[in-house]
Amino acid sequence: MKLKDYKFKGKLFDEWEIGKEYITGARTITESDIVTFAGLSGDWSATHTNDVYGRSTIYGSRIAYGNVTFIVSTGLISQTLMFEGATSAILDFQIAYQEPVRFEDTIYVKFQAIEKRKSKSHPDQGIIKFHALVFNQKEEQVAEEELLMLVANESINI
Amino acid sequence: MGVLHYDFKGKLYDEWELNSTYISCARTITEDDVSRYCALSGDYNPLYTNKFFAEKSFLGERVLPGGLTFIIANGLSCQSLIFDGSYIGLLDQHMQYTHPGHVGDTVYLALTPTAMRLSKKPGRGIITYRVELYNQDDVQIMDGTWIILMATDKEHME
Numbered sequence: 001m002k003l004k005d006y007k008f009k010g011k012l013f014d015e016w017e018i019g020k021e022y023i024t025g026a027r028t029i030t031e032s033d034i035v036t037f038a039g040l041s042g043d044w045s046a047t048h049t050n051d052v053y054g055r056s057t058i059y060g061s062r063i064a065y066g067n068v069t070f071i072v073s074t075g076l077i078s079q080t081l082m083f084e085g086a087t088s089a090i091l092d093f094q095i096a097y098q099e100p101v102r103f104e105d106t107i108y109v110k111f112q113a114i115e116k117r118k119s120k121s122h123p124d125q126g127i128i129k130f131h132a133l134v135f136n137q138k139e140e141q142v143a144e145e146e147l148l149m150l151v152a153n154e155s156i157n158i
Numbered sequence: 159m160g161v162l163h164y165d166f167k168g169k170l171y172d173e174w175e176l177n178s179t180y181i182s183c184a185r186t187i188t189e190d191d192v193s194r195y196c197a198l199s200g201d202y203n204p205l206y207t208n209k210f211f212a213e214k215s216f217l218g219e220r221v222l223p224g225g226l227t228f229i230i231a232n233g234l235s236c237q238s239l240i241f242d243g244s245y246i247g248l249l250d251q252h253m254q255y256t257h258p259g260h261v262g263d264t265v266y267l268a269l270t271p272t273a274m275r276l277s278k279k280p281g282r283g284i285i286t287y288r289v290e291l292y293n294q295d296d297v298q299i300m301d302g303t304w305i306i307l308m309a310t311d312k313e314h315m316e
Contacts, residue, residue, distance in 0.1 A: 003210070008204070008211075027200070033198065036194070036197075036198050037198060037229070039194075040191065040194045040195060040198060040229065040233075041229040041230060041232055041233035041236075042185070042230070042233030042234065042236065042237050043229070043232050043233040043235075043236040043237075044236060045236050045241065045242070045245070046166070046242070046243055047245075047246075047247075052161055052162070053243070057246070058246060058247075065232075066247075066248040066251070067228065067229050067232055067248075070225065070228070070251075071195075071198065071199040071201070071225045071228075071229060072199060072200070074199060074201050074225055075199035075200030075201040076200065077201075078199075078200065078201035078202070078203055079200055079201075083203065084203070084204065085204055085211060087203065087205070088205075088215055088216035088217065089205070089216060089217060089221070089224075089255070089258070090224040090255055091254070091255055092252075092253065092254040092255065093224070093252070093253055094250070094251070094252040094253075095250070095251050095252075096249065096250040097247070097248055097249060097250070100247070122216070125216060150216065152215075152216065156211060156214045156215060157214075158208075158210045158211055158214065
């Protein structure tokens with residue numbers, strides 16, 4: 001067995017069924033994630049990095065970045081391996097935030113394909129719209145997402 | 159002077175001018191940013207972590223994670239201090255990927271308020287921004303809309 005023998009596990013365009021819901025594993029958002037995010041993004045806003053300020057806001061404490069919720073949700077979706085080696089690109093996304101995510105909240109995602117169509121210009125590719133909801137451990141919905149992905153219809157071997 | 163006396167530099171709701179564009183400083187996206195993004199999000203899609211796979215994929219080369227360019231766009235907006243202590247929360251973010259990003263790209267953000275209204279709750283307004291990210295060749299790589307809850311009065315920590 002060699003490098004090229006690995007079979008990617010992602011679902012190809014034809015294998016996605018509209019309306020079938022999947023659930024990801026969950027992940028606890030820690031303070032370390034917040035500091036790591038601040039360093040990587042360069043977003044050091046006081047709402048997330050200044051505890052004195054955080055306590056004075058409408059949230060009453062520092063909260064997680066909305067973008068941490070977004071990237072952790074895409075990470076959780078990616079870890080299902082349902083996209084591994086099958087997605088060709090992300091084309092568009094939208095995220096609406098309903099509730100703040102607090103440190104030590106545990107979040108997970110439910111997602112489903114809601115629309116799909118073959119690409120006209122690239123017959124080996126298709127476009128799938130996914131709808132995703134992010135929940136915390138209290139089953140409160142913290143974010144709603146739509147992701148538009150370009151998905152291959154033929155598997156790639158290295 | 160103590161921790162409570164910092165004077166936040168962000169523009170308050172009334173200080174934003176409709177259809178006036180603000181541009182941020184620029185940032186070169188490095189290989190290290192990609193590794194740190196994968197480490198934080200948990201998303202190790204082979205499109206950005208496996209050169210051999212990426213070369214056979216639709217785009218023909220390794221690309222930046224879409225989430226990375228997104229969070230760098232957020233970071234650039236904060237580093238310009240225009241939201242420092244004046245933004246209350248993110249409500250909705252919509253981004254379209256108009257051109258792939260690569261390691262070594264130097265990106266900057268253009269931000270234009272396109273709609274503003276006061277919230278029913280006092281002290282808050284809602285601003286819609288058109289958000290565009292460009293690379294060093296002034297090619298647009300992302301185009302989107304952010305809806306942000308903005309303070310009408312200076313935040314203070316006391």
